[in-house]
Amino acid sequence: MSSRFVRPVVVQVGRHDLERVILDVNATILLRSIPHQTQKRKLAMDACLQVLRGEARTPLARRAFVAAALEAKILRSD
Numbered sequence: 001m002s003s004r005f006v007r008p009v010v011v012q013v014g015r016h017d018l019e020r021v022i023l024d025v026n027a028t029i030l031l032r033s034i035p036h037q038t039q040k041r042k043l044a045m046d047a048c049l050q051v052l053r054g055e056a057r058t059p060l061a062r063r064a065f066v067a068a069a070l071e072a073k074i075l076r077s078d
Contacts, residue, residue, distance in 0.1 A: 003051050005062045010077035011069050019076050025051045025061045034072045044068035 009022040013033045020029060025048040034041045044064040050056035069075040 002058060005058060007062075007078075009062065009066055009069065009075070011074045012076045013074055022065070025058060025065075033074055034068060038068070038071060040064070040068040040071045 003025045004023055005025075010019050011022060011029060011033070012019045013029065022029065044061070044067065047056060047061040047064040051058050051061045066075060066078050
């Protein structure tokens with residue numbers, strides 16, 4: 001099972017940082033960029049780990065990642 005997203009997700013962590021293109025579930029940016037353990041961040045991290053273990057499908061993780069990035073106000077393009 002692939003861990004790559006069908007469409008990349010673009011995030012911008014800091015106000016002056018460059019945009020980053022997230023291509024797959026190896027989204028450690030969630031750990032570094034969202035300092036508070038919100039429910040959406042936790043769901044996204046869990047979904048990404050489940051994909052890496054072969055227990056879930058990538059679209060589920062992508063949706064959870066987008067929701068967490070939107071909540072953290074770092075989402076630039078979905």
